[in-house]
Amino acid sequence: MPRIVVENLRKEFGQQKGEQRVVAIEELSFTIEESEIVSIVGQTGCGKSTFLRILLGVDSPTSGRVLVDGIEPYKEFDKLKGKIAAVFQEDRLLPWRTALDNAKLGLEILGIPKEEQRERAARWLDRLGLAGFHNAYPSELSGGMRQRVALARALAIEPAIILFDEAFGHLDEVTAARLRSDFLNLSKQQRYTTVMITHNLDEAIESTNRILVFGRPAKLLADINLSYVDKSDLAEVYRLRRLIQSVIESNRPLESVGAQTF
Amino acid sequence: MERAREIEVLKLYRVFRGRKEYAISLLALAVAWEIASYIFPPYAVPSWSIILKTLISLDFTHAYITVIRVLLALAAAFAVGFLLAVIMYLSRRIERYILPLVNLVMAVPAICWVLFAILWFKEPEFRIFFVLVAVCGPGFLIDILDGMKNIPRHLREMLVSFRPSKNQLVRKLILPAIVPSILTTWKINLGLAVRVVTVAELVGTISGIGYALNFALGNLSLAEIFAWSLVLVTILLSLQGVVYMLEARLLKWR
Numbered sequence: 001m002p003r004i005v006v007e008n009l010r011k012e013f014g015q016q017k018g019e020q021r022v023v024a025i026e027e028l029s030f031t032i033e034e035s036e037i038v039s040i041v042g043q044t045g046c047g048k049s050t051f052l053r054i055l056l057g058v059d060s061p062t063s064g065r066v067l068v069d070g071i072e073p074y075k076e077f078d079k080l081k082g083k084i085a086a087v088f089q090e091d092r093l094l095p096w097r098t099a100l101d102n103a104k105l106g107l108e109i110l111g112i113p114k115e116e117q118r119e120r121a122a123r124w125l126d127r128l129g130l131a132g133f134h135n136a137y138p139s140e141l142s143g144g145m146r147q148r149v150a151l152a153r154a155l156a157i158e159p160a161i162i163l164f165d166e167a168f169g170h171l172d173e174v175t176a177a178r179l180r181s182d183f184l185n186l187s188k189q190q191r192y193t194t195v196m197i198t199h200n201l202d203e204a205i206e207s208t209n210r211i212l213v214f215g216r217p218a219k220l221l222a223d224i225n226l227s228y229v230d231k232s233d234l235a236e237v238y239r240l241r242r243l244i245q246s247v248i249e250s251n252r253p254l255e256s257v258g259a260q261t262f
Numbered sequence: 263m264e265r266a267r268e269i270e271v272l273k274l275y276r277v278f279r280g281r282k283e284y285a286i287s288l289l290a291l292a293v294a295w296e297i298a299s300y301i302f303p304p305y306a307v308p309s310w311s312i313i314l315k316t317l318i319s320l321d322f323t324h325a326y327i328t329v330i331r332v333l334l335a336l337a338a339a340f341a342v343g344f345l346l347a348v349i350m351y352l353s354r355r356i357e358r359y360i361l362p363l364v365n366l367v368m369a370v371p372a373i374c375w376v377l378f379a380i381l382w383f384k385e386p387e388f389r390i391f392f393v394l395v396a397v398c399g400p401g402f403l404i405d406i407l408d409g410m411k412n413i414p415r416h417l418r419e420m421l422v423s424f425r426p427s428k429n430q431l432v433r434k435l436i437l438p439a440i441v442p443s444i445l446t447t448w449k450i451n452l453g454l455a456v457r458v459v460t461v462a463e464l465v466g467t468i469s470g471i472g473y474a475l476n477f478a479l480g481n482l483s484l485a486e487i488f489a490w491s492l493v494l495v496t497i498l499l500s501l502q503g504v505v506y507m508l509e510a511r512l513l514k515w516r
């Protein structure tokens with residue numbers, strides 16, 4: 001069974017009387033297999049974050065459903081405890097906690113023994129290049145370092161599924177690239193199923209095996225398998241980039257754009 | 263209103279705290295007073311030596327009693343305000359019903375509470391307690407409720423996504439997030455309480471600084487009134503100083 005199943009998912013905001021009705025997700029249906037690394041791209045405001053929040057279980061579908069390991073994340077909220085974690089564009093660190101205490105937040109909630117919490121959180125911070133900063137408060141860290149703490153916090157619970165919502169979007173290109181490649185190396189060992197929202201097409205092409213292109217409001221315009229793309233062939237990468245761009249701009253499914261399929 | 267004024271005082275104090283101008287202008291005032299005391303008669307402007315002599319002769323049990331009254335009443339007002347704030351935070355509906363009442367209570371001037379207390383209660387200690395709780399309770403409630411509401415939604419969502427229990431959510435997010443609001447509201451309410459307690463002590467009691475002030479007024483002793491005022495200011499600044507110290511310790515992450 002696929003790790004993530006999305007079936008006829010639809011999301012509208014403003015169901016209450018007097019509110020403006022907004023369709024955030026029109027129709028989404030696809031599956032994601034275990035240990036796949038998938039990126040989602042699309043115009044701003046097309047419902048990517050909304051999709052991720054539904055996947056994480058902090059918001060509910062209007063109709064249709066999402067299954068993570070056969071579990072509905074919103075309805076059966078607690079059943080995904082310890083299985084799923086997210087990193088967002090803003091680091092979302094608790095400002096009153098040190099880096100180490102932030103990194104062990106998820107472990108505390110899972111009720112892991114104290115000694116092990118410290119040890120695991122510390123190990124993840126070290127792996128992400130934050131040895132020596134365990135006792136620093138977020139206000140004392142740079143943006144890139146804070147984002148590493150947020151990543152450590154997510155990875156420390158050793159989730160099966162990890163979600164990124166423009167997690168590297170605020171960082172400068174050098175820092176973002178390094179953090180991305182650190183994560184990808186870890187990912188090879190840990191076999192996370194990864195869903196990564198990004199504005200950056202290069203990031204999507206470089207770091208993932210599959211790109212889902214969302215229309216606005218969210219519907220699947222293209223589902224591009226990158227396994228057959230030679231990422232070292234710059235011309236090919238360039239063509240792919242142009243193709244994705246044209247799909248996003250036209251807001252129409254890939255077939256009707258009239259381009260070749262990868 | 264009294265409360266708004268308290269916030270202004272705190273703001274001013276924060277601006278001037280630790281600056282040398284603060285000390286200099288206070289010193290200048292003291293010198294001007296001393297000069298005035300040579301020009302005007304001692305019952306109008308007593309000199310510093312008279313004030314200090316009076317200060318030493320004061321019966322400080324009054325100060326001690328006033329401080330105890332303030333702290334007890336504030337502790338009670340804080341407990342009630344905190345509890346109501348939590349309930350209102352958890353239920354929008356209850357909040358909608360309680361807020362208008364709180365608003366009403368806050369609009370009543372302190373002096374009216376004193377009058378109500380005299381009319382409703384016999385026991386002088388309880389009158390004072392009632393006035394202080396009525397004046398300070400709503401402030402605690404509103405500030406703590408605001409603190410909880412101002413917890414960024416995205417922090418809450420981050421924490422919730424780890425699937426915590428209600429208890430964990432409160433302990434790991436809500437309580438630590440409102441510590442700054444709690445400290446600030448204590449500073450404001452200490453100022454308010456010290457100001458109001460003296461008024462409440464003017465009637466029906468035979469102890470406390472308010473009583474002592476009234477007594478001094480009976481004797482037409484400006485030196486004594488002035489000395490007690492100094493004591494009041496010192497009490498307020500030291501109590502607030504304690505909160506500032508707590509702030510420095512608890513909020514070092516800022």
Ligand SMILES: Nc1ncnc2c1ncn2[C@@H]1O[C@H](COP(=O)(O)OP(=O)(O)OP(=O)(O)O)[C@@H](O)[C@H]1O
Nearest residue numbers: 013014022023024043044045046047048049050051
């Ligand atoms: N809580 C909400 N209430 C009402 N409308 C919302 C809410 N959250 C999102 N929306 C609307 O849903 C649509 C999709 O928003 P979403 O944040 O998912 O877009 P996005 O693809 O993540 O955009 P971006 O790339 O800019 O982050 C937008 O029109 C937005 O205004």
Ligand SMILES: [Mg+2]
Nearest residue numbers: 048049050165
């Ligand atoms: Mg978004």
